[in-house]
Amino acid sequence: QVKLVESGGGVVQPERSLRLSCAASGFTFSNDAMHWVRQAPGKGLEWVAVIWYDGSEKYYEDSVKGRFTISRDNSKNILFLQMNSLRVEDTALYYCTRDPSGSGWAFASWGQGTLVTVSS
Amino acid sequence: QSVLTQPPSASGTPGQRVTISCSGSSSNIGNRNVNWYQQVPGTAPKLLIYKNNQRPSGVPDRFSGSKSGTSASLAISGLHSDDEADYYCAAWDESLNGVVFGGGTKVTVL
Numbered sequence: 001q002v003k004l005v006e007s008g009g010g011v012v013q014p015e016r017s018l019r020l021s022c023a024a025s026g027f028t029f030s031n032d033a034m035h036w037v038r039q040a041p042g043k044g045l046e047w048v049a050v051i052w053y054d055g056s057e058k059y060y061e062d063s064v065k066g067r068f069t070i071s072r073d074n075s076k077n078i079l080f081l082q083m084n085s086l087r088v089e090d091t092a093l094y095y096c097t098r099d100p101s102g103s104g105w106a107f108a109s110w111g112q113g114t115l116v117t118v119s120s
Numbered sequence: 121q122s123v124l125t126q127p128p129s130a131s132g133t134p135g136q137r138v139t140i141s142c143s144g145s146s147s148n149i150g151n152r153n154v155n156w157y158q159q160v161p162g163t164a165p166k167l168l169i170y171k172n173n174q175r176p177s178g179v180p181d182r183f184s185g186s187k188s189g190t191s192a193s194l195a196i197s198g199l200h201s202d203d204e205a206d207y208y209c210a211a212w213d214e215s216l217n218g219v220v221f222g223g224g225t226k227v228t229v230l
């Protein structure tokens with residue numbers, strides 16, 4: 001079955017960096033676009049970034065542009081999110097999601113999330 | 121302030137029908153598919169409806185979606201106590217080049 005396992009979260013000071021990973025299994029990773037979605041404590045869902053199945057295109061939510069970089073390693077079935085210049089408002093549970101081809105931008109599978117806390 | 125607008129709450133008694141609206145614009149719902157997610161507190165969201173009205177396997181047919189113009193709706197018929205959750209609509213936005221979510225609707229079963 002499809003499995004997405006995020007890791008790399010933790011407590012970090014403002015302006016520092018963190019790299020999140022998402023290990024994927026149970027499907028053909030190289031066929032699907034992948035996204036990061038976050039949820040601040042007690043708040044709603046917020047889309048963060050997407051990467052095309054082959055890594056050829058990437059798009060970001062405005063508040064993370066220039067600070068976050070999404071990437072993938074299709075040989076190892078891993079999705080990454082490099083987060084630089086972190087801000088207090090980046091504090092959230094970060095989910096890795098799978099967007100199967102032809103699904104109409106639907107997040108068909110979700111990981112359990114990894115918590116990022118930005119605090120001095 | 122979310123790009124897609126949902127009512128913050130909805131409620132009903134067991135067996136009733138509840139409808140949740142999601143309002144957007146021509147840059148998102150008007151020209152793109154709408155997807156709906158269910159999030160039970162403390163758990164990861166789950167895809168409920170994709171491409172406006174399609175149900176993934178395993179989702180009961182009590183859940184249905186529709187779209188008209190720049191608005192979409194999720195209907196839950198035969199409300200169950202385990203339908204208590206937060207529900208989110210989402211769509212790709214052509215102007216923002218990204219996915220936008222509604223603020224979420226908390227459904228309470230009275």
